[in-house]
Amino acid sequence: ADDVTLMLDWFVNPDHGPIIVAQEMGYFAAQDLNVNIIAPADPSDPPKMVAAGKADLAVSYQPQLHLHIHEGLPLLRVGTLIATPLNCLLTLADGPIKTPADLAGKKVGFSVGGVEEAMMGAILRHNGLPVDAVEMVNVNWSLSPSLMSGQVDAVIGAYRNFELNQMQIEGVEGKCFFVEEHGLPAYDELIYVANSDTMDTDMIARFLAATEKATQYIINHPDESWQVFAATSAELRDELNARAWADTIPRFALRPAAMDVGRYATFEAFLHAAQLVPDQTPVSGITIDVTAP
Amino acid sequence: MRARDIALAVLLGLASWQGLVMLTGAPHFILPAPWRVAQAAYHSRAVIAENASVTAIEVLLGLVLGTLLGVVTAIQLALSKTAERLLLPVLVFTQAVPVFALAPLLTLWFGYGMGSKVVMAVLIIYFPVTAAFHDGLTRVDQGLRDLAVTMGAGKYRFMRHVQIPNALPGLGTGLKLAAVYAPIGAVIGEWVGASKGLGYLMLLANGRAKIDLMFASLIVLAVLTVALHITVGHLADRLTRYATGAAELNP
Amino acid sequence: MRARDIALAVLLGLASWQGLVMLTGAPHFILPAPWRVAQAAYHSRAVIAENASVTAIEVLLGLVLGTLLGVVTAIQLALSKTAERLLLPVLVFTQAVPVFALAPLLTLWFGYGMGSKVVMAVLIIYFPVTAAFHDGLTRVDQGLRDLAVTMGAGKYRFMRHVQIPNALPGLGTGLKLAAVYAPIGAVIGEWVGASKGLGYLMLLANGRAKIDLMFASLIVLAVLTVALHITVGHLADRLTRYATGAAELNP
Amino acid sequence: MTAPFGIRVAGQHRINGHLLFDADITLPAGRWTCLLGRSGVGKSTVLRLIPGLETGGRFTGTVTATDGKPLQGRISYMAQSDLLLPWLSALENVLIGARLRGAQADVARARRLLDRVGLLSHADKRPHMLSGGMRQRTALARTLFENRPLVLLDEPFSALDAGTRADMQELAAEVLQGRTVLLVTHDPSEATRLADQIIVMTARQTSIWPVPDTPALRAIDDPRTFDCQTRLLAHLRAAA
Amino acid sequence: MTAPFGIRVAGQHRINGHLLFDADITLPAGRWTCLLGRSGVGKSTVLRLIPGLETGGRFTGTVTATDGKPLQGRISYMAQSDLLLPWLSALENVLIGARLRGAQADVARARRLLDRVGLLSHADKRPHMLSGGMRQRTALARTLFENRPLVLLDEPFSALDAGTRADMQELAAEVLQGRTVLLVTHDPSEATRLADQIIVMTARQTSIWPVPDTPALRAIDDPRTFDCQTRLLAHLRAAA
Ligand SMILES: Nc1ncnc2c1ncn2[C@@H]1O[C@H](COP(=O)(O)OP(=O)(O)OP(=O)(O)O)[C@@H](O)[C@H]1O
Ligand SMILES: Nc1ncnc2c1ncn2[C@@H]1O[C@H](COP(=O)(O)OP(=O)(O)OP(=O)(O)O)[C@@H](O)[C@H]1O
Ligand SMILES: Cc1ncc(C[n+]2csc(CCO)c2C)c(N)n1
Ligand SMILES: [Mg+2]
Ligand SMILES: [Mg+2]
Secondary structure (H helix, E strand, O other), rough: OOEEEEEEOOOHHHHHHHHHHHHHHHHHHOOEEEEEEEEEEEOOHHHHHHHEEEEEEEEHHHHHHHHHOOOOOEEEEEEEEEEEEEEEEEEEHHHHHHHHHHHHHEEEEOOOOOOOOHHHHHHHOOOOOOOHHHHEEEOOOHHHHHHHHOOOEEEEEEEEOHHHHHHHOOOOOOEEEEHHHOOOOOOOEEEEEEEEEOOOOHOOOEEEEEEEHHHHHHHHHHHHHHHHOOOHHHHHHHHHHHHHHHHHHHHHHHHHHHEEEHHHHHHHHHHHOOOOOOOOOOHHHHHHHOOOO | OOOHHHHHHHHHHHHHHHHHHHHHHHOOOOOOOHHHHHHHHHHHHHHHHHHHHHHHHHHHHHHHHHHHHHHHHHHHHHHOHHHHHHHHOOOOOOHOHHHHHHHHHHHHHOOOHHHHHHHHHHHHHHHHHHHHHHHHHHHHOHHHHHHHHOOOOOOHHHHHHHHHHHHHHHHHHHHHHHEEEHHHHHHHHHHHOOOOOOHHHHHOOOOOOOOHHHHHHHHHHHHHHHHHHHHHHHHHHHHHHHHOOOOOOOO | OOOHHHHHHHHHHHHHHHHHHHHHHOOOOOOOOHHHHHHHHHHHHHHHHHHHHHHHHHHHHHHHHHHHHHHHHHHHHHOOHHHHHHHHHHHHHHOOHHHHHHHHHHHHOOOOOOOHHHHHHHHHHHHHHHHHEEEEEEEOHHHHHHHHHHHHHOHHHHHHHHHHHHHHHHHHHHHHHHHHHHHHHHHHHHOOOEEOOOOHHHHHHHHHOOHHHHHHHHHHHHHHHHHHHHHHHHHHHHHHHHHOOOOOOOO | OOOOOOOEEEEEEOOOOOOEEEEEEEEOOOOOEEEEOOOOOOOHHHHHHHHHEEEEEHHHHHHHHEEOOOOOOEEEEEEOOOOOOOOOOHHHHHHHHHHHHHHOHHHHHHHHHHHHOOHHHHOOOOHHHHHHHHHHHHHHHHHOOOOOOOOEOOOOOOOOHHHHHHHHHHHHHOOOOOOOEEEEEEOOHHHHHHHEEEEOOOOOOEEEOOOOOOOOOOOOOOOOHHHHHHHHHHHHHHHH | OOOOOEEEEEEEEOOOOEEEEEEEEEEEEOOEEEEOOOOOOHHHHHHOOOOOOOOEEEEEEEEOOOOOOOOOEEEEEOOOOOOOOOOHHHHHHHHHHHHHHHHOOOOOHHHHHHHHHOOOOOOOHHHHHHHHHHHHHHHHHHHOOOOOOOEEEOOOOOOOOOOHHHHHHHHHHHOOOOEEEEOOOOHHHHHHHHHOEEEOOOOOOEEEEOOOOOOOOOOOOHHHHHHHHHHHHHHHHHHO
C-alpha cells in the first residue's frame, strides 16, 4: 500500500467527516492507501509542511492558498473537502448589531490573519461603510469566547456549523451574517493542497475517490456515519460535535476532485482588487484536476 | 510539616480561585469554578493520565538535556573571553526569538513526535541555566583567583576545582527556574503539533470550548511542575550546602 | 571595543543563519535567508517601526512593573517564614500555568489594548525576578546574621541594610533574565489579542504567508531584546560592583 | 550607661558528642577578663555562647548574668573575622549598629572613633580598599561605637603592628571603662597589660592566672607586668 | 628544588595618584627577610607586587629576580586571609595546588604536613568547622606543601597562640630551609627569631634593621635576641 501523510487544518472536527469515515470504513485501504492523519494546532503550518515535502496532502483554506502561491510556495489545490464558505461574520443574536452596517466604530475579532481584513472590507463596502469603519483585533484562539464576553462586537472567521452551535450550547445565541451574502464571491472553505513539484496525481486521485465514497455514505446514512465518526475518539462524542455533524453534511463536496475554474479566477480577482496580491495567477497555477489524463 | 504546608497552600490557592470566580463573575467558559474543573478532571481521568505521562517524559528528557547543554555552554563561555564576547550576544539574540515562531522549523527538522517537544523544552531552559551558571562561574572571589595564579593553575583545572564548585549555588537557582520552564517548553511544543500530551489536550479542549477540561489539564500540568520544582529545589539546596561547605551540617 | 564585539557577533549570527539555510536546505517559507529578510524589513520599515514602538513601550512598562512586583514579593517572602511556606508553592504553581493559557482570561479583564500585554510581560518576568532576588535575600553570610542579632537589629532594618544590598547581585541576574523574557511576554500578549505590536505583525505576516516579513519582525524584536539585555547587564554589573564594594574601582 | 553586671558561663560543650571543653568562667562586673588558650580549644565558642550564637555543637550548662536579666540588647560583639559589610564605607560600617536598631546615628561620634583608630582619612573607603589591619580597626571602632555594658572581643588586635596595637589597647581601655569585657587574645603581654583577670583555658579546665596587683592598662616596662607576662608565656608554651 | 634566587623590588607605589610608599627591598637568595611596618603602610602590597597581583594602585619600578628568569611558577603565596576553598576538606585544601597544576598529589606528604600543624585529626573537616587559628594553620600547610623556591607569607601566624605559634615558626623554618622567604609580621619577637634580614617599612623609606649575628631560628631567651627584639619594639612604637 502507498503511504500518505495528510495534515488536517486543525483539530479533528466534523468538517473532517469524509476523511475520518474513509479511514474507518476502509475506503483508503480499498484504494491501496495507508493514510497517516496529523492534526496541527496552527492552521498555517500544514501548507508549509506540504510545500517543504514533510506531508503529502494538507487540508487548507482556499483564500489562504491564493496568498501562499503568491509567496512562492509550490502548492496546488487538488481537491475540495467543503465546497461552500463556512465563514460567518458572527455577532450576538440579542446584541445591538442588527446588520453589518451597525458595526461602524466597533471592534471586530479575527484569527488566522490572512484575508480576514479584506473580507471585512468587502462586507463593509457591501453595507455602505468605508473599509476603516471598524477596528480589527486579532483574537487568535478564542473567537467565540471573545464575542461572548463582549470584548469584541463581532468576529469573522467563525464557522456557521461549529462556533454557532458552540455558542448556543453555552447559552448565548449567536447570529451569522453569511459572507457570500455580503459581497464576497463564493469559495471553497476547505480544500486539499499538494506539492506542485512532487505530487503523485494517481495517488491523490485514489485518495479523493475514497473520500468521495465516504461522502456518499455520510449523506446516505447520516446517523450511522455519525456513529462511525464519534467512535474514533472519546473527545468527539459530545453535544457540540453531534449538532455540528448534522449542520456540516450539506456542505461536504460531493465531487471532491471536481474543478471549478471560475471560482478560483473570481477569488483571485477579488484578492487582487483588495490589493492583497500584486498580480493575478492564472487558474492553472492554483488548481488542477488530478483525474485529467 | 512540609506536607501540611503544601496542603495549606493548595487550600489557599483553591480559595483564591473560587474567590476570583465569584468576585469577577467570570462566565464558566472563561474561568470555570474549581468544582466544575474537578468534575471534568474526574470524568476524563484516564485521558488526562495518559497524556500527562507523555508530557512528563518529555519534560524530564528536556530538563536533563537542557541542563547538560547549558552547563557545557556556560563553561565554554567562562573559559574563553572571545567565546563570551562573541557568543553571549548571539545566545541572548537566539533566546530573544520566541521559540513559538521557530516551531514550524523544529517540526520540520524533528518531526511531530516527542523529539520536537524535547527540543522545545531544551531551548526554553537552555538560557536560564546557562546564564545562572555562567554568572556563578565568573563571580569567583579575587583572592581565590590570585591564589590559583600563583599556584600556576591551568585554566581547565581552575574551572574544575574552583569555578565549577563556586558556581553550584548559581546552577541551583538556574535549575529551579528550569524546573518551572521545562514543562512550559514541552507544552508549547505540543501546541505546535502533537497527538498526545497535556498541551495537546489543552488545545483540543480549548478548540472545543471545553474550558473545564482545559483547566483540568492545566492544573495537572501545574501539579507536575510544582512537584518537579520541589525535587529540584532539594537538589539545589544540596548544591548550595556543598559549595558553602555546610554539606555535613544538615544531612 | 564593545561595539566591535557586537558587530562581530552580528556577523557571526548572520553567517550561521545563512549557513543553516544552505546546510539544511530549509525552504524560504520556513526559514528565509538573511538577505531576503533584510529586503522585507527595508520594504516594510514604516510598518515595522510603528509596531515595534508599541511593543517597546509594553516591554518597558512590563519590565518596570514586574521588577517592582518581584522585588516586593521577594522581600515579603524573605521577611516572613509563614509567607514563604504558604506563598512560595502558590507562586510556583501560578508560574507553572503557562501564561499562554491564562492569556484569554487576561485579555478578558484587561482588554485588547496595551494593558493585557503589560500584564503578560509582568507575569512572565515576575517569577525569575522574585526567585533570583529571594535567593540573594536568604543567602546572607551567617557571620553577618550573628552580628545583626547581637546588635539588636529589627528584621525590617536587617532587610534594608543587610539582606537587600546582599541580594543585589542576585537581582542583577534576575533582571538580565527578565530583560529577555519581558519581550516574549509582550509578544505572547499580542498573539492572543491585539491590533498593534510586533507580535501582531508577526501573526499577520504568518497568516499572509509572508514569512520574510515575519522573520523581519522577529529580528527587530530580537534586536530590541538584545539592546535591553545589554542595558540591563550594565545595571546588573553596577549592582554587583556596589554589593561587593568595588563600585568605585571601574567607574 | 546602665550599671555593669557580671557573667557566668558554666558547663560542657560537645561537638558531635565529643567533649570540647568543660568550663566554668566568671566575668566580674565592670572588669576586663582575658581568655587565653591553644588554638582550637574553644575560646571563640565560649564567646559565642554568651549571646547565644550558633556554635556547631551542643552546650549543656548555663550562661547567666549576675543581675538575672536577659542579655539581649546588652552585648557588643567583635568576631574573629572583621564582618564588615562590603557595600558600606568604613564610616557607614561603624554606624551600622545604630542603623540596624533604627536609632539616631551619632555621626560625629563615629568620626571621632574612626579618628582615634587612625582611619579618619579613610572614612569613605569600602572595606576591600583597606588593608587587613585597617579593616580590623574599623571593626573595632564599630564595636566601641556600640554603647553596651558587656563587650566581647575575639582577638581584636591580631592584625596590628606593635605601635598601633598599643594605641588601640589604650583606646579600648578608655572607651570601655567600667564595662564588663571579655577579650580573647593570644598575646600574653596584651593580657598582662589589660586584664583584671586572666583565664587560661584547656580542654579539661579553665584556670585563673594571677595578675599583678597594679591597676589595669599597666606599663609594659613595669617589672611586675613583665614578670607576669614572661611566666604566663612560659606556662602557655609548656602547656602545649 | 632548583637553586634559590634573590628578589629586588624597587620603585614607587601610588594609589589614585597619592604616593603610598617608595621602597627598595632586596630579598637575599635562600634567606628569610621579615618585613615590618605600620598597619596600612603597604606591606601586603609589596608582597602582591612580586607575583604581579592586582593591588588597586600603580607601581612604577621594577621587580627582578637575581637569576633574571621570570617568576611565574616559582612562588608560593600565603595571603593575609586564609583563602580556603569552603567546599574542600582541610586535606583537600592542602592538596589544591597539585590539583590545580594537574600534578601527582602527594597525599602522604599533605597528611604529614597536616600532622605537623596539629590538624591531622581534623583533616576531613570543611573550613567553616575549623577555628580561626586552625584555618590559618591549614593555609600554612598548603603554602608549605607547595614546593617553591620563593615563599611569600603575609602574617601567617597572626591567629595563633604563643605555643602553637612557636611550633609553626619552627616548622616553617625547617620546611623552608634554603628558600627565599619574605615574611610580613607585626611581631618583633617573631622577626628577631626568624629573620636573616629585617626590613622596617615606612611611607618614605625602607630601612634595614640589624639582626643578631647568631643563625636564624634563634632562642628567644638568648639575651642578644631579646635585646634586639626590645629595641626593635621600641623603635616601631616610636616611629608611630
Ligand atoms: N584594592 C585596593 N584598592 C585601593 N586601595 C587599596 C587596595 N588595597 C589596599 N589599598 C590601600 O593600600 C594601602 C596599603 O595596604 P596594604 O594592604 O598593603 O597594607 P599593609 O601594610 O599590609 O597593612 P596591614 O598591616 O594592615 O595588613 C592601604 O592604605 C589601603 O587603603
Ligand atoms: N560551626 C562549627 N561546626 C563544627 N565544629 C566547629 C564549628 N566551629 C568551631 N568548631 C570546632 O570547635 C572547636 C573550637 O573552635 P573555636 O573557634 O572556639 O576555637 P578557638 O579557641 O577560638 O581557636 P582559635 O584560637 O584558633 O580561634 C574547634 O575544634 C573547631 O573545629
Ligand atoms: C471547526 C473550525 N475549523 C476551522 C476554523 C477556522 N479557524 C478560525 S480560528 C482558528 C484557529 C486559529 O488559530 C481556525 C482554525 C474554525 N473557526 N472552526
Ligand atoms: Mg577563635
Ligand atoms: Mg597586610
